[in-house]
Amino acid sequence: MDTVSPRFLPRLLAGLVGATPDQATEKKGRNWKEFDAVIQVDDRVFAIEIKSSGKAAPISMAVRQLQHFLRSKNSEFIPMVVVPYMGEVGRRICKENEVSWFDLSGNAHITAPGLRVRIEGRPNRFRTRGRPPNVFAPKSARIARVLLLNPNRHFAQKDLAEEAKLGPGYTSRIVRTLEAEGLVSRSGGRVRVKNPNLLLEAWHEAYSFDRHRLLKGHIAARTSDALLRDLSSKLQEDDTEHAFTGLAAAWLWTRFAGFRIVTVYLEETPDSDLFDEIGFRETDGGDNTWLVIPNDNDVFRGATEIDGIRCASPLQVFLDLKGHPERAEEAALRLREEYLDFDRDD
Numbered sequence: 001m002d003t004v005s006p007r008f009l010p011r012l013l014a015g016l017v018g019a020t021p022d023q024a025t026e027k028k029g030r031n032w033k034e035f036d037a038v039i040q041v042d043d044r045v046f047a048i049e050i051k052s053s054g055k056a057a058p059i060s061m062a063v064r065q066l067q068h069f070l071r072s073k074n075s076e077f078i079p080m081v082v083v084p085y086m087g088e089v090g091r092r093i094c095k096e097n098e099v100s101w102f103d104l105s106g107n108a109h110i111t112a113p114g115l116r117v118r119i120e121g122r123p124n125r126f127r128t129r130g131r132p133p134n135v136f137a138p139k140s141a142r143i144a145r146v147l148l149l150n151p152n153r154h155f156a157q158k159d160l161a162e163e164a165k166l167g168p169g170y171t172s173r174i175v176r177t178l179e180a181e182g183l184v185s186r187s188g189g190r191v192r193v194k195n196p197n198l199l200l201e202a203w204h205e206a207y208s209f210d211r212h213r214l215l216k217g218h219i220a221a222r223t224s225d226a227l228l229r230d231l232s233s234k235l236q237e238d239d240t241e242h243a244f245t246g247l248a249a250a251w252l253w254t255r256f257a258g259f260r261i262v263t264v265y266l267e268e269t270p271d272s273d274l275f276d277e278i279g280f281r282e283t284d285g286g287d288n289t290w291l292v293i294p295n296d297n298d299v300f301r302g303a304t305e306i307d308g309i310r311c312a313s314p315l316q317v318f319l320d321l322k323g324h325p326e327r328a329e330e331a332a333l334r335l336r337e338e339y340l341d342f343d344r345d346d
Contacts (some may be wrong), residue, residue: 007026009026009037009039009048009082010024010025010026010039010041011024012102012104013039013041013046013102014041016102016108016110016117016119017041017044017110017115017117019041019042023041023042024039024040024041025039025040026038026039026040027039027040027045034065034069035047035048035049035066035069036048036049036050036082037050038077044078044112044113044115045076045077045078046077046078046079046080046100046112047066047069047070047077047078047079047080048080048081048082049062049065049066049079049080049081049082050081050082050083051081051082051083052083052084053083053084053087054083054084054085054086054087054090054091054103055087055089055090055181055202055205056087056089056090056093056198056201056202056205057181057182057183057198057202058083058090058181058182059081059083059086059087059089059090059093059094060093060182060195060198060201061182062081062099063079063081063093063094063097063099066079066080066081066099067079067097078100078112079098079099079100080099080100080101080102080110081094081099081100081101082101082102082103082104083101083103083104084103084104084105084124084125084126085103085104085105085107085124085125085126086101086102086103086107087205088205089201089202089204089205091109092201093201094109095109098111100112102117102119103122104125104126105122105123105124105125105126106119106122106125107119107120107121107122134206135174135177135178135181135183136202136203136206136207138211138294138295138296138298139166139296140174141203141296141298142164142165142166142296142298142301143160143164143166143171143174143175143178144178144183144199144203145164145298145301145302145315146160146163146164146301147160147184147191147192147193147196147199148193148196148199148200148203148315149301149302149313149315151193151196151342153192154190154191154192155190155191155192156189156190156191157171157172157175157186157189157190157191160175160191164298165298175191178199181202182194182195182198183195183198183199183202184199196342197341197342197343200315200318200340200342203319204318204319204322207319207322208322208323209319209320209322209323209324210323211295212265212292212293212294212295213269213292213293213294213295214290214291214292214293215269215280215282215290215291215292215293216282216283216287216289216290217280217281217282217283217287217289217290217291218280218281218283218286218287218288218289219231219262219278219279219280219281219288219289220279221288224248224258224259224260224261224262224288227262227288227289228244228248228262228309229309231262231264231278231289232244232308232309232310234277234278235264235266235278236310238274238277240266240267240270240274241266241267241300242264242265242266242267242310243264243265243299243300243303243310243311243312243316244262244263244264244265244309244310244311244312245263245264245265245292245299245311245312245316245317245320246259246261246262246263246290246317246320246321246324246328247259247260247261247263247321247324247326247327247328247331248261248262248263248264249263249311249312249317250317250321250328250331250332250334250335251331252306252307252309252311253306253311253314253317253335253338253339254331254334254335254338256330256331256334256335257326257327257330257331257334258327259326260288260326261287261288261289261290261324261325261326262288262289262290263289263290263292263320263324264289264290264291264292265292265293265294265299265300265312266291266292266293267293267294267297267300268293269293270291299312299316300312301313301316302315302316314335314338314339314340315339315340317335318332318335318336318339318340321335
């Protein structure tokens with residue numbers, strides 16, 4: 001990583017844990033070569049992995065490396081990751097694996113015997129100029145979608161391009177980037193998702209529901225369930241390509257957590273006749289219906305009828321819940337447990 005040298009870490013770490021620079025020393029030699037740095041501050045020893053990004057893939061790799069190396073070392077070592085800026089999913093991965101971390105932007109979560117440091121809210125000081133490649137942009141994300149909907153399949157790259165409806169050159173560039181980030185692997189000319197859970201985390205981190213075109217409004221109905229079923233019936237009668245998502249779809253998939261807002265993808269913006277037919281009126285508040293015009297129609301891939309209502313795939317619903325209110329976070333967790341737990345043996 002070119003944004004920090006391990007020789008600066010003792011001073012930085014000492015400042016975070018309330019010690020003086022002379023109380024922090026870096027251990028060197030063959031016994032510590034597995035780690036990027038090993039730093040002792042008073043009687044605490046931190047085993048450190050340094051990564052150039054705080055996104056899901058490199059953080060997951062750092063955590064695995066620490067866990068692997070520490071199995072044969074002193075169990076009192078404190079595992080730690082250092083990055084320029086720690087992303088949302090990276091923070092969660094560290095928390096779930098009880099790994100401390102700090103970033104060069106000033107944020108930190110450090111837990112050790114007799115020590116607890118929490119610094120949050122500091123902005124990313126290392127934003128790159130220009131527009132970096134985004135493998136989860138609307139069109140590019142078709143590759144991730146195909147792989148996650150077929151997690152056990154090994155694709156010939158030509159077949160993957162055809163399945164995703166992308167050109168071979170474009171597909172090759174996306175696959176190379178995913179491979180560099182540790183999210184897919186290639187062997188014998190075939191592509192497979194390396195770690196489906198990690199790929200899902202990485203996509204979720206980059207995903208923004210607000211990038212779709214969103215029409216918020218109100219449709220008169222006695223209950224949210226009645227609204228859902230009546231709207232579904234009218235869209236089917238009109239032969240409008242659609243798929244429900246958000247909390248309403250999560251409820252249909254899992255029967256967990258009620259909903260107030262009904263959210264549905266429509267292939268194109270409704271005309272005035274359809275607006276009148278479904279009784280939709282745009283509002284500045286009190287909305288109970290969100291009509292969503294997707295930024296890529298691949299959101300309809302994997303859509304399925306449940307109780308006669310066409311729902312987006314659990315994968316798409318899980319992503320979309322990131323942009324929803326109420327009990328969306330709980331609903332997303334339940335949906336993931338039931339349909340997107342790639343480690344579970346069915």
